[in-house]
Amino acid sequence: MSVKRFAVLLLKYGLLILALLVTTALSAVTTMRVVLTSQEVVVPSLVGKRVPDAGPLAARHRLQLRVEGRRHDPRMPAERVVAQEPPAGSTLKSQRSIRVWVSLGPRKITVPSVVGESARGGRLSLEQAEVPVGRVVEANDPSEEGTILMQHPAPGETETLGQEGASLLVSRGPGGRDYLMPDLIGRRAGQALDALRLAGLKVGEVRYRVYPGVPAGVVLRQEPAAGHRVSPRTALSLEISKEGP
Structure with a gap:
């Protein structure tokens, strides 16, 4: 066999072997990707974490992070995850996304001054300011019956208004025994x-x-x-x- 023919055969079979190796490698990569993406992983707890910390934590569990929105929360500081879906401890296929909602912090509410107003007028002023009225207590006072004597919280901007709303002390008129x-x-x-x-x-x-x-x-x-x-x-x-x- 001539040297030239041998070189041609060597090149031909070399290319064939190279093609087989490339095909095998691609198949292995594809198989590995399918296996990895089909594996289920445990979802970590992201609630309370800052977004820059939550992303890497999700990645370490072979999951992605997707911020769905932002909302006010009276207990969670701003820029921390306030809710997630699916919840921590559940399972999810790897490379899927954990949806999170980020806190904007407590909503700031401006409480109007209603001391001296009638109970009806004060209640209306508070409701217009989106301040719910909670407990209303009556007490004897020289002021006209139905006059608001005290309020809590005090007028101004607050972040501490709980679900119970504003409390009012209302006059039921002077003296009088029960x-x-x-x-x-x-x-x-x-x-x-x-x-x-x-x-x-x-x-x-x-x-x-x-x-x-x-x-x-x-x-x-x-x-x-x-x-x-x-x-x-x-x-x-x-x-x-x-x-x-």
């Missing part, structure tokens, strides 16, 4: 009315009706019922017997 409503049923109407008036209680309505077997002028019904706590601001009503036709 009483337990006495049992007036069966008593003479005159005695019952005198006792209520002496206690400073207001009788708002008196109704009369015929009740068989009961003489005229006897209390048949009362509102509120006996034992209920009443004050001078409570409107009372009585039903009293009258003579039949």
Whole structure:
């Protein structure tokens, strides 16, 4: 065999072997990629992490990071992951993405001053400022009934407004004691009315009706019922017997 023919054959078989090696290598790479992408990995916890730290942590678990959005959160500082999907501890195929939401920090709310306003007007002012009204407590005060005496939180910008909202202290007017409503049923109407008036209680309505077997002028019904706590601001009503036709 001539040297030239030998060189041609060597080149021909060399190229064939090289092609087989390249094909084998590509096949191995493709197979490895398929195997890696089909493997399931455990999702790490990213909540509370800063985004620059969360990305590398996800990469170490052969996962990617995708920021879905940003939102205010009263407990999580700004620029930290506040939520993730899927949750930590679940499994996910490698090279898939963990979706995260990043905190903007607590929402700053400007609380208006409502001290001195009526309870209705103050509530409206707070609601317009997107401040929910929580607990409302009444107390005796020389101020006009229904006037807001105190508020919490104080007027101004705040980040600490909780789910309970703003608390208000409202005047229920000057002085006045609370009483337990006495049992007036069966008593003479005159005695019952005198006792209520002496206690400073207001009788708002008196109704009369015929009740068989009961003489005229006897209390048949009362509102509120006996034992209920009443004050001078409570409107009372009585039903009293009258003579039949």
